[in-house]
Structure formats: C-alpha cells, structure tokens
Amino acid sequence: MPSSRTEWTLEAVNQRLKDGRVRVQLQQVGNRLLMRATLPPKPGSDRPKPYQQRIFLGLPANPDGFRRAEAEARLLGSRLVMGQFDWAAYLPAGKTLDGKPTAQWIREFKAHYLETHTLRPATWQNQWAKVYNRLPQEQPLNKDEVLRQVHATERNTRNRQATCQKLQKLAQFAGIEVDLLQYQGNYGASKVKARNVPSDEMIAATWQQIPNSAWRWVYGVMAAFGLRDHEVFFCHWTDEGLQVTQGKTGPRLVFQPLYPEWVEAWELRSPVLPKVQNLHELYEAGKLGDKVARQFRRYQVPFTPYDLRHAYGIRASVTFELPVTTAAALMGHTPQIHLQRYHRHIGLKTNQDAAKRVMERSDRPRPPA
Structure with missing residues (x-):
C-alpha cells in the first residue's frame, strides 16, 4: 500500500x-x-x-x-x-474566473510568477503592476476587458507591446482564451530613438571635470567597464577582473576594461564609492539609477550615464573588434541584444574609421590572383 x-x-x-x-x-x-x-x-x-x-x-x-x-x-x-x-x-463564483475579482486574480498570479521566476519586487511594481493596475480591480476578469485595455494603447509602441505581453500572461493564468500577442505590433529596437553617443575623447575630457572623487570613480568604472548605473554599487575587484555581484542580469565577471589605460590613469583599482543613504532600498525600488543621473546633471556631464555603457558597447565591437559573443558577455546580455541595441548607434564617422583601420593593415584580405 x-x-x-x-x-x-x-x-x-x-x-x-x-x-x-x-x-x-x-x-x-x-x-x-x-x-x-x-x-x-x-x-x-x-x-x-x-x-x-x-x-x-x-x-x-x-x-x-x-x-x-x-x-x-x-x-x-x-x-x-x-x-x-x-x-x-461549474460557472458559479469560486469555481472558475466568473465572479472572482480581478484584484484576486492579480494577487494569485503574482504569487505564482514570483515563485517560478527570478524577478525583483521593483521590476514587478514598475513593469507588471503598472499594466495590471489599469484593470477594474473589483470587476471579474474577462476577455472583453483585457482586449479593451490593449486597444486603449497606441499601436506599435512600447506601451502596447508591454500591455499585450503582460495581460496575455495574466489571461492565460486565469484560463481566458484570448490571443493578445497578435495586437502587439512591430515595436522593437529599430524604433528606439537614436543616441548621440559621446566619443572616447569627450568621455576622457569629461572625467577630468568632475570635482568629487567618489563620483569621478563611479563615472570612470562605468566608462571603462560598461557597467549599468546601479551595478557600480555592487562590484569588487578580483584577480580576473571586475566582479558584478548583482544587477539587472545577475552576477557577471567583466574581465576586460576598455581601455586598460583608464584603469591605471583614473585609479579605478582603488574604489571610492559615494555615500548613498538607503542604498538597498533605492535598488529594490529601481531608483538607484535616478541617483546617478542626478549627479551627472549636477556636475554638468553632457550625456546620460547609459551613454557611457553604449560607448563601451560600440568600443568593444568597432574599436577593439571583439566578437559579438565576447562583447555581449562583457556587458551581461545576449548577442542578439548587443546587435540590436548598440550597433544601431554606431555613426558614419565611427564606421569609416573602423574600415580605414582594416584597409591600412598589412595583413588585410587581398584579391584572388
């Protein structure tokens, strides 16, 4: 038995x-x-x-x-x-979705999703709950309402895409037969506004203009290692390179600074982190990046913190000619994201300089005899 x-x-x-x-x-x-x-x-x-x-x-x-x-x-x-x-x-309240308030479905789905996925509470609040809070919380969840929420967003936008994807997950969990993904449109990396990525010369000159040594260190690490703004506060040196302990895509080793000379010239091996009150609370709330951006504006840095990361991505692929897989690994994302997100910001001058370097090499490809 x-x-x-x-x-x-x-x-x-x-x-x-x-x-x-x-x-x-x-x-x-x-x-x-x-x-x-x-x-x-x-x-x-x-x-x-x-x-x-x-x-x-x-x-x-x-x-x-x-x-x-x-x-x-x-x-x-x-x-x-x-x-x-x-x-x-089977339709009376309590047996199926009929009669159950939308708020209850959201609570149950949240518990299930956080149990089966690695997701920061701040990410749920800023990306998932923001979509679900538009639903009438005390009304039953149904096909007509989720469709109404989708069609209330502008087509081919990031908002429409996120609304379709998040509501599809909730509808599937609640047993609602509906295909929302057909409405998400063609928003993608090609729709992202082009950035005016600073040159390496501008990045180096701006570093010298930051008077505060702690924020100058933050700036330098982001420039040399391509870290995300919040990752600067969760990293330390190892024999292999700079180890990021937590962040958007989890731990990773950034084993190659670009340029290595910046590490020595800017004394990046001697961390001097600025004192930030409620550091972990700001991180969990997804607001640590706002703190960095405010300091950049305070010191009149003529570009955003993420522009340093974009410059690193372009430098890895164009200036140092690293394979896409290597550049993506250094930055903590997939090769596909690297191509979509960073290569489209490469300007004509950068491409011309890269082509010129290759053509001037003694070992460049030659035509067949």
Missing part, C-alpha cells in the same frame, strides 16, 4: 486518472489545483467546437486537496462520457 505522501501527488493522481481512462487531467498553478479537459464552449463563446479548457477548483495542493480534486475529475469525466456535462455546474 503506497504511503499517503506518494499516493496524493499530482503525478500519482494523474496516473490513476489515465489508467482509469478518465478524460480529465489535474494541473497545479502555484498552490492551487485545476482540471483540464476538452470541454464544450462556454455560454456566449464564439468557439464552434469543444476545445481544451481549464476549470479552477480553488483546492490547495495538499493531500486533502488532491483527494477532493481526483473525485471532481472523475465526476467531470463521467459527465463528459455520458453527455451530461453542463457549464451551469
């Missing part, structure tokens, strides 16, 4: 349902159980034929919940076989 611990698991229950030829399977979302089966369209649906749908049970994923969920699945399977299925038995 199997133990209750083994018997009342998702895998064990689904295996029994399969062995009994029950046309229903259980699924677990977060700590809650639901049934999935091929069911007739809901009342008012424009779908002509039965299709895979979910019925939320509101039962916890514990032994007692699995017992009750298996009984519900067998009852549903029996009704389907005998042609006695009726949505009226």
Whole structure:
C-alpha cells in the first residue's frame, strides 16, 4: 500500500486518472489545483467546437486537496462520457474566473510568477503592476476587458507591446482564451530613438571635470567597464577582473576594461564609492539609477550615464573588434541584444574609421590572383 505522501501527488493522481481512462487531467498553478479537459464552449463563446479548457477548483495542493480534486475529475469525466456535462455546474463564483475579482486574480498570479521566476519586487511594481493596475480591480476578469485595455494603447509602441505581453500572461493564468500577442505590433529596437553617443575623447575630457572623487570613480568604472548605473554599487575587484555581484542580469565577471589605460590613469583599482543613504532600498525600488543621473546633471556631464555603457558597447565591437559573443558577455546580455541595441548607434564617422583601420593593415584580405 503506497504511503499517503506518494499516493496524493499530482503525478500519482494523474496516473490513476489515465489508467482509469478518465478524460480529465489535474494541473497545479502555484498552490492551487485545476482540471483540464476538452470541454464544450462556454455560454456566449464564439468557439464552434469543444476545445481544451481549464476549470479552477480553488483546492490547495495538499493531500486533502488532491483527494477532493481526483473525485471532481472523475465526476467531470463521467459527465463528459455520458453527455451530461453542463457549464451551469461549474460557472458559479469560486469555481472558475466568473465572479472572482480581478484584484484576486492579480494577487494569485503574482504569487505564482514570483515563485517560478527570478524577478525583483521593483521590476514587478514598475513593469507588471503598472499594466495590471489599469484593470477594474473589483470587476471579474474577462476577455472583453483585457482586449479593451490593449486597444486603449497606441499601436506599435512600447506601451502596447508591454500591455499585450503582460495581460496575455495574466489571461492565460486565469484560463481566458484570448490571443493578445497578435495586437502587439512591430515595436522593437529599430524604433528606439537614436543616441548621440559621446566619443572616447569627450568621455576622457569629461572625467577630468568632475570635482568629487567618489563620483569621478563611479563615472570612470562605468566608462571603462560598461557597467549599468546601479551595478557600480555592487562590484569588487578580483584577480580576473571586475566582479558584478548583482544587477539587472545577475552576477557577471567583466574581465576586460576598455581601455586598460583608464584603469591605471583614473585609479579605478582603488574604489571610492559615494555615500548613498538607503542604498538597498533605492535598488529594490529601481531608483538607484535616478541617483546617478542626478549627479551627472549636477556636475554638468553632457550625456546620460547609459551613454557611457553604449560607448563601451560600440568600443568593444568597432574599436577593439571583439566578437559579438565576447562583447555581449562583457556587458551581461545576449548577442542578439548587443546587435540590436548598440550597433544601431554606431555613426558614419565611427564606421569609416573602423574600415580605414582594416584597409591600412598589412595583413588585410587581398584579391584572388
């Protein structure tokens, strides 16, 4: 006789349902159980034929919940076989999305998503909650409302894209059959406003004009290592290079400064971090970058902190001719992002200089004999 611990698991229950030829399977979302089966369209649906749908049970994923969920699945399977299925038995509040306030769906989805993904609370607040807060919180979540929110945004914009992607995840979690991604448009890296990336000469000259030694160190590390503004506060030196301990894309080793001479000339091996009150709170709230930007403006730096990172990306690919994969690894993103985000900011003069250097090399390619 199997133990209750083994018997009342998702895998064990689904295996029994399969062995009994029950046309229903259980699924677990977060700590809650639901049934999935091929069911007739809901009342008012424009779908002509039965299709895979979910019925939320509101039962916890514990032994007692699995017992009750298996009984519900067998009852549903029996009704389907005998042609006695009726949505009226499953639509009352508490069984499916009907009647459940949108705010509750958002809370449950947030708990599930944060449990299954690595996401900073600030990222949820600034990117996900900002979309979900537009929904009427006390009304039931439904297809018409999520579509209305999508169409309320301007087409082919970052806002439309984010709205479609975030609402699609929520709708899928709630069992709403809707395809929002078809409306997200063609917003992408090509739509991003071109930057006036500073030259390396301007970057070096501006470093000398910053009077505060701590903020001059911040500036220098961002310029030489291409760090994001918040990563400057979470890095330290190792024998292999500069180790970033936390940031947007997690830990990484920046093993190559560009230029190495800046490290020595600017004394970057001797960290002098500025004192920032509530450092970790600002980081979690996603506001640490604002602090850096304010200091750049205070010292009249003629470009933004992120322009230093863009200059590093261009320098890696054009000036030092590093492979895209290497440049991307140094900056903590994918080769695809590197090509989309940084190469489009390379100006004509930079490209002309790069081509000239190659053509003047003694080992440049030669025409065939």
